[in-house]
Amino acid sequence: MKKHIYIYSPSSAVRDKAAFKRGVKRLQTLGHEVEIDEAALATHQRFAGDDATRLAAISRAAASGADIALISRGGYGLTRILDAIPYKAVAKAIHRGTQFVGLSDFTAFQLALLAKTGAVTWAGPAVGEDFGAEAGADDIMEACFDDLLAGQGEGTGWRMPARDSADLPPLRSIHDAVLWGGNLCVLTSLLGTPWFPEIDKGVLFLEDVNEHPYRVERMLDQLRHAGVLGRQKAIVLGQFTGIRKAPHDRGFGMQTVVNRLRGLIKPPVLTGLPFGHVPTKVLLPVGAKVELAADDRDVFMVWGHGHGRDHGHDH
Amino acid sequence: MKKHIYIYSPSSAVRDKAAFKRGVKRLQTLGHEVEIDEAALATHQRFAGDDATRLAAISRAAASGADIALISRGGYGLTRILDAIPYKAVAKAIHRGTQFVGLSDFTAFQLALLAKTGAVTWAGPAVGEDFGAEAGADDIMEACFDDLLAGQGEGTGWRMPARDSADLPPLRSIHDAVLWGGNLCVLTSLLGTPWFPEIDKGVLFLEDVNEHPYRVERMLDQLRHAGVLGRQKAIVLGQFTGIRKAPHDRGFGMQTVVNRLRGLIKPPVLTGLPFGHVPTKVLLPVGAKVELAADDRDVFMVWGHGHGRDHGHDH
CATH class of the missing domain: 3.50.30.60 (LD-carboxypeptidase A C-terminal domain-like)
Structure with a gap:
């Protein structure tokens, strides 16, 4: 089934642009509508844009109305901005049906959101390393992702x-x-x-x-x-x-x-x-x-x- | 002035034995009576002896009556045994005049002791890396150490x-x-x-x-x-x-x-x-x-x- 997937960068700058592109293409090949945040490839020092840029990206992901919000990658950057993340807006987006998925540095986002709102997010793949893996996306990962999209994974x-x-x-x-x-x-x-x-x-x-x-x-x-x-x-x-x-x-x-x-x-x-x-x-x-x-x-x-x-x- | 210095190993195993020996010799050259703990060169996995061995070494250092208890080196090992360190015995030794000196992993010992007893320890040199440095012990470090021994550093x-x-x-x-x-x-x-x-x-x-x-x-x-x-x-x-x-x-x-x-x-x-x-x-x-x-x-x-x-x- 075709889903709306929003890709954004809350942590480190995307360095492996080839992997990022492969990941986007793979998601499109799976039949999805992929929307890429305007700052997904931004760079500031080692980050995907400065703190304000990445916070705005999180807000846009929350406002996107997408079925899934996927991080481009992990790295480092979320613990810096924990006091400014729009937790309520994210929790509302989740309540409306947007699933937030990610791992690694994203753990900070997930646990802080859980502490502040109780909202559920998904520990799971990132666009670059996973969907854009040079050896191809992993079958089991994609099957689990598919279960999430289909509302069937239990x-x-x-x-x-x-x-x-x-x-x-x-x-x-x-x-x-x-x-x-x-x-x-x-x-x-x-x-x-x-x-x-x-x-x-x-x-x-x-x-x-x-x-x-x-x-x-x-x-x-x-x-x-x-x-x-x-x-x-x-x-x-x-x-x-x-x-x-x-x-x-x-x-x-x-x-x-x-x-x-x-x-x-x-x-x-x-x-x-x-x-x-x-x-x-x-x-x-x-x-x-x-x-x-x-x-x-x-x-x-x-x-x-x-x-x-x-x-x-x-x- | 001649002082009694007790050397023990509460953290990682001493790997650079040459540096350790140089450090001991340097302290002796400075005129001190150096006492080396029986387990100072013990080895268990990456540690200077298993947890019980290192805890016993801490107890011996506290019971030594030395003017200074010096660690052979830092590394890793003290956070593992924080719930078993004989804090009261160490604090009593300090009250009687034994100064505990060290750094790096030793920070765990110092802060835990401070939290539990309020006793004062010294952030300072280790035997191997400092007194046993291949280039020779640093002048300023030795002058500060001397101040401590003389009771003059303020x-x-x-x-x-x-x-x-x-x-x-x-x-x-x-x-x-x-x-x-x-x-x-x-x-x-x-x-x-x-x-x-x-x-x-x-x-x-x-x-x-x-x-x-x-x-x-x-x-x-x-x-x-x-x-x-x-x-x-x-x-x-x-x-x-x-x-x-x-x-x-x-x-x-x-x-x-x-x-x-x-x-x-x-x-x-x-x-x-x-x-x-x-x-x-x-x-x-x-x-x-x-x-x-x-x-x-x-x-x-x-x-x-x-x-x-x-x-x-x-x-």
Whole structure:
């Protein structure tokens, strides 16, 4: 089905213009009407335009009436402007049916919006890296995106790595838990600020890229020491990629970090979520209520109909 | 004067053993009695021994009766064990006259101790990188260290870079302000946890190494959004080193970050403090009351007699 897709740039400047163009073309090839924000390719220092330009782009995305608002890319830029984002206008747009999709730096936007309005957004692809990937857009990502467009996606499932499921106690079925999370580094950078959502008994998903495991551990410890991890019903780890090991790590790596975390907090720590800075990514409703269940290594996450549109003010 | 110096390893494993040996020898050459903790060269993964080993080393340092407890190096390891550090024993040792000195990862120890007990420690050199520097220990660092040993150091001064003093409003003299801070990344990683000191109207000093200016900005924004920066009397920036600029920064750098910060917070932002991951570093009493004054580009920071020993419970 043909949908109206609005593309804008709230974070870093689009550097790989070829990927951006491929992404736009791919969305058009899929049959969609693609509208490109006037500042989508703007540049100011490392940003896609100065702060006012990017804030105006967010406002235009909210006013676009599009079915989907897609970011051109992540990078850096949203934490700078958290005190000026038009949260109410965005929440209204979501209520009217515009789905906001993105990841990475966009986590700041998603969590701040959730904290301020309860509105649901989607952790999912960006135009350049995903739809414009040189190897072609990923099939599973596109199928999930299609589900969102069709209003048919009601959940996702994946198989946990064997090494992580061996010592996992049986997961009791989890109901009515708010799904939230995103990029670990961006999420942690909101801690202590008014834009960090205060969510109890939720399902927290996390991913990151180019962070050494010791930094991942330090961030997880900060969240743990702040009480955030312990009060969730489950922690779900996505993909941690771009890790450069050092010889002096001497066995210290992501597996060490995950195993240690499991010994320190009560909620189960699931792994293998197909989400992060990887081609194969599912779409996840940030702020929606989900159910979570596991059958041995197979994990199922289910969310309600309406893609969170009806869950916008649930908490 | 001959002093008793205790060397221990609370963070990363000592990799550069030659630098460590040079540092020990340098301290001995200066006439000191150097005692090396039994686990100073221990190794577990990337750490100087497992968590229990490093905690025991901290306890031994506290029980050593030394005049100075020096870390072999920084790295990573203290945020992992913040809930098990024997804060009371360390504070008692400080009260009895043992000065704890260090930097980088040691910031976590210093700030947690300050939060829990009010005890004063010193931001200052490490054995390997500083006393064991291949080019020889820095003269100014050694002079400041000597002042600490002699009980004579009562302050420090430095000249701000011209570019940073041009638009700085005249600094009103600051009195009775608690000096605190250290490594920006480590300090920020304590935000939201029980080990972040709640200090109002203080003087906050910050340094960092190998962090891109966008990450420095994101951390400063987190502290700002959490209200931490705005409630200080002054922010003092030390050395931010090891920055790898990228072509797509297009003018975005530390100067951009500093200039923007100045427009966003009320307290003056001073720069040029000779402290950080650089050879020439002063020693700074973390948790002590200081006075701060500036005469054009010349900044003076003065602390009381007794090197903070008498200030341990001032707040």
